[in-house]
Amino acid sequence: MKNIVIIGGGVAGMEAARQLLALGYTPIIVEKANALGGHVASWYRLFPDMTPASEIISRLKKEIAPANVFTGTKVISISREKGDYSLTLDNGVSILAGAVLFATGFKVFDASKKEEYGYGVYDRVITNRDLEAWLSGGEDKRISAPKAIGFVHCVGSRDLKAGNSQCSKVCCTTAIKQAIEMKEKFPKAEIYCFYMDLRLFGKKYEDFYINAQRDFGVHFIRGRVSEVGETIDGRLQVKAEDTLSGKPLKVQVDNLVLMSGMVCNQSVSELVRQARLDIDDDGFLRSRNNIFDILESNRPGIFYAGACTGTKTVPETLAEARAAALEIHNYLQNG
Amino acid sequence: MADFGFKLSKSSTLDLDRTDTRVYDILCKTDPDIRTCMACGSCSASCTAAPFCGMSMRKVILALQRGQDVRPMLGKCMLCGKCTMVCPRGINTRHLILSICKYYD
Amino acid sequence: MIYEGKQKIWSDYQKEIPDDHWYYVRSCIRQNFFPASERMFTEITRGVLGKDVYETPYHTTCGGIAYHCDTIPQETVMTIVARQFALMTEAGYENYVASCITSFGNYSETLETWREFPELETKIRENLWKACRREFKKPKYLAHSSDLIYHWREEIAKKGRFRLVNRETGEPLRIVEHIGCHYAKMFPHKGVGGAEYPYVLAGMVESWGGQVVDYPERRHCCGYGFRQYHVKANRGYSVSNTHKKFESMEPFHPDAIITNCPGCPYFLDRWQYVIAEQTGKTYGRDGFGIPVFTYEEIAGLVLGYDPWDLGLQLHQVAVEPFLDKIGIEYDPKAKYLGLNREDIMRPGLPDSIKCF
Numbered sequence: 001m002k003n004i005v006i007i008g009g010g011v012a013g014m015e016a017a018r019q020l021l022a023l024g025y026t027p028i029i030v031e032k033a034n035a036l037g038g039h040v041a042s043w044y045r046l047f048p049d050m051t052p053a054s055e056i057i058s059r060l061k062k063e064i065a066p067a068n069v070f071t072g073t074k075v076i077s078i079s080r081e082k083g084d085y086s087l088t089l090d091n092g093v094s095i096l097a098g099a100v101l102f103a104t105g106f107k108v109f110d111a112s113k114k115e116e117y118g119y120g121v122y123d124r125v126i127t128n129r130d131l132e133a134w135l136s137g138g139e140d141k142r143i144s145a146p147k148a149i150g151f152v153h154c155v156g157s158r159d160l161k162a163g164n165s166q167c168s169k170v171c172c173t174t175a176i177k178q179a180i181e182m183k184e185k186f187p188k189a190e191i192y193c194f195y196m197d198l199r200l201f202g203k204k205y206e207d208f209y210i211n212a213q214r215d216f217g218v219h220f221i222r223g224r225v226s227e228v229g230e231t232i233d234g235r236l237q238v239k240a241e242d243t244l245s246g247k248p249l250k251v252q253v254d255n256l257v258l259m260s261g262m263v264c265n266q267s268v269s270e271l272v273r274q275a276r277l278d279i280d281d282d283g284f285l286r287s288r289n290n291i292f293d294i295l296e297s298n299r300p301g302i303f304y305a306g307a308c309t310g311t312k313t314v315p316e317t318l319a320e321a322r323a324a325a326l327e328i329h330n331y332l333q334n335g
Numbered sequence: 336m337a338d339f340g341f342k343l344s345k346s347s348t349l350d351l352d353r354t355d356t357r358v359y360d361i362l363c364k365t366d367p368d369i370r371t372c373m374a375c376g377s378c379s380a381s382c383t384a385a386p387f388c389g390m391s392m393r394k395v396i397l398a399l400q401r402g403q404d405v406r407p408m409l410g411k412c413m414l415c416g417k418c419t420m421v422c423p424r425g426i427n428t429r430h431l432i433l434s435i436c437k438y439y440d
Numbered sequence: 441m442i443y444e445g446k447q448k449i450w451s452d453y454q455k456e457i458p459d460d461h462w463y464y465v466r467s468c469i470r471q472n473f474f475p476a477s478e479r480m481f482t483e484i485t486r487g488v489l490g491k492d493v494y495e496t497p498y499h500t501t502c503g504g505i506a507y508h509c510d511t512i513p514q515e516t517v518m519t520i521v522a523r524q525f526a527l528m529t530e531a532g533y534e535n536y537v538a539s540c541i542t543s544f545g546n547y548s549e550t551l552e553t554w555r556e557f558p559e560l561e562t563k564i565r566e567n568l569w570k571a572c573r574r575e576f577k578k579p580k581y582l583a584h585s586s587d588l589i590y591h592w593r594e595e596i597a598k599k600g601r602f603r604l605v606n607r608e609t610g611e612p613l614r615i616v617e618h619i620g621c622h623y624a625k626m627f628p629h630k631g632v633g634g635a636e637y638p639y640v641l642a643g644m645v646e647s648w649g650g651q652v653v654d655y656p657e658r659r660h661c662c663g664y665g666f667r668q669y670h671v672k673a674n675r676g677y678s679v680s681n682t683h684k685k686f687e688s689m690e691p692f693h694p695d696a697i698i699t700n701c702p703g704c705p706y707f708l709d710r711w712q713y714v715i716a717e718q719t720g721k722t723y724g725r726d727g728f729g730i731p732v733f734t735y736e737e738i739a740g741l742v743l744g745y746d747p748w749d750l751g752l753q754l755h756q757v758a759v760e761p762f763l764d765k766i767g768i769e770y771d772p773k774a775k776y777l778g779l780n781r782e783d784i785m786r787p788g789l790p791d792s793i794k795c796f
Contacts, residue, residue, distance in 0.1 A: 121449070248349070
């Protein structure tokens with residue numbers, strides 16, 4: 001039986017492995033980090049049902065135990081060899097694979113690139129990721145009994161100047177989730193979500209929004225934050241336009257949470273070049289077709305799953321991973 | 336005081352730290368649905384009074400959130416009930432208008 | 441505040457500043473507002489540092505004020521700019537340094553416009569030839585004069601007699617740095633340190649011993665705004681912007697403000713009197729205002745020049761409390777004596793803000 005290599009051990013790679021195991025294969029996962037789980041492993045809870053992320057990860061880990069997993073390992077070369085692909089890992093292992101799945105995911109946008117928001121300059125400006133780590137029980141001196149918290153949607157998303165024109169899809173709902181979580185912890189805090197438009201497209205997301213409005217009194221302000229400054233007591237002065245009333249608006253908050261978006265994972269660009277894969281305008285891997293062949297690359301035997309082709313939610317990623325496993329199975333069966 | 340022929344201009348900036356939302360907070364108790372407004376504008380689009388005197392339920396709710404006096408605008412309302420009919424969030428705007436009147440009485 | 445975060449951003453906005461041979465152009469208005477500043481620039485660069493800084497009396501306005509007041513079209517401004525470049529070319533220089541931020545912005549804008557619309561450059565070259573039979577090369581390096589003082593800030597510190605330190609407490613003085621809008625907001629990569637956290641003046645303050653104050657409205661315009669000031673009906677907008685900045689910096693109790701634009705120090709200084717008259721409020725200690733300086737004036741003070749030779753008697757806000765903090769000696773009786781030691785007359789002193 002031919003080998004199947006899955007590059008990336010996040011939820012996409014793990015779910016694809018789970019399905020391939022069920023189909024009777026023994027896939028090989030190569031993950032550059034020292035543990036499986038990818039971005040989801042660093043998250044606390046997932047919208048819209050507040051599912052603990054750790055539940056998803058530990059379930060997947062358990063179910064893919066029979067797979068071959070290399071963590072802390074990178075693929076350093078890939079080349080076509082007759083009908084197969086020859087891969088070399090940085091631990092010296094070489095693999096001849098009949099099919100390769102890119103489950104290489106995304107990178108979180110570096111919020112410090114939006115200089116005007118002061119991430120990395122003003123102490124109490126944090127990111128969605130920082131807040132998630134704190135919610136998971138991490139220490140963070142920047143968060144201390146806040147009286148007001150701001151959430152800035154679309155940080156590095158829908159932002160041509162920041163080099164990313166795409167919507168990151170998850171941030172609106174994540175902001176609402178985190179706003180509710182903060183309101184649960186600090187019921188007296190005023191919470192402001194600064195949005196351009198709210199993109200609550202998924203199942204139960206709109207309910208989540210109504211919930212945040214009605215039951216938690218989260219304030220939604222339509223206007224993108226333009227500038228942040230630090231006051232004498234270390235609070236943050238936030239400026240935006242209240243576009244609904246057409247007036248400039250300012251407010252002071254104790255923490256400003258930047259909803260850093262998803263950008264393409266450029267650390268795989270060398271592999272992509274070697275495998276001669278097409279890149280889309282947005283830097284993500286280009287599917288053969290964005291409707292019918294999302295999981296197929298321009299090269300036979302190389303498949304995609306999850307956020308390597310564009311921004312996706314966790315359930316979308318899992319669905320793609322399952323489908324990719326089936327595509328690989330069909331490919332290996334039929335040649 | 337010297338007369339320079341010009342004065343400090345009033346800033347139009349909405350300062351949320353200095354916004355008095357007492358009326359809105361009271362209305363959130365009597366009419367909790369008010370919080371679910373998503374500013375779609377259906378109410379204003381179908382308002383009988385809107386085209387002639389600038390009445391807008393969307394603006395009334397926003398003004399309440401921003402601590403502004405809504406009475407001048409609300410005085411134009413004819414209580415026809417159309418805004419309640421069209422609100423996709425099901426906000427009982429008629430009840431809200433009467434609650435506002437009750438508060439100011 | 442995370443200082444390293446700012447350092448990281450500063451490192452992204454480095455600007456190449458040649459060490460010598462500059463063609464220097466003055467501002468239309470600075471010699472009236474801050475009469476010693478430009479003289480101080482040539483004194484420091486030529487006299488103290490021994491650099492080649494060339495000037496020509498044929499230099500005129502760059503047209504910036506008229507351009508920003510909407511009284512002349514951009515094509516006219518660009519032709520004036522072309523003539524200045526021609527004068528530089530004729531003098532054999534290729535490093536162009538402007539004393540005025542508006543001019544610096546105007547030159548940057550013109551060069552960028554020509555880059556984006558090369559046909560306009562051709563047209564302007566024709567205009568210039570028709571108008572005065574001149575031809576020009578574009579400057580190899582374009583700088584604002586604060587870029588140069590920034591470039592030589594450590595040498596100035598080494599040769600300095602004073603530091604921006606409170607003589608009694610040994611604490612660094614707290615300085616607000618205010619950057620002219622047209623320095624880097626249009627083209628962040630043309631300014632030292634970029635536009636969000638410019639380093640050009642902050643670097644001087646640090647090298648000379650002071651501490652930079654960052655406050656929420658730091659990036660906000662001084663209020664001059666050309667049409668806002670020059671049209672009297674709009675003047676309320678001008679003073680309101682200045683007022684907004686002072687309200688924002690007030691809790692930080694800055695000892696002084698350092699600026700790099702012709703308009704900013706003027707309005708930040710003079711409007712403090714107008715605000716005091718209109719609101720009864722002053723922003724310094726004990727009824728004084730917050731003194732506002734040009735970077736050349738601060739450099740001159742650091743180097744030990746006499747405050748009255750630096751023209752500080754023309755400031756609205758009293759500078760004496762600031763001089764006292766550093767321990768700079770001055771003769772109060774000489775404040776209103778001219779270069780010929782004769783009385784130049786005294787201004788009336790307002791009741792609303794304490795002045796000497």
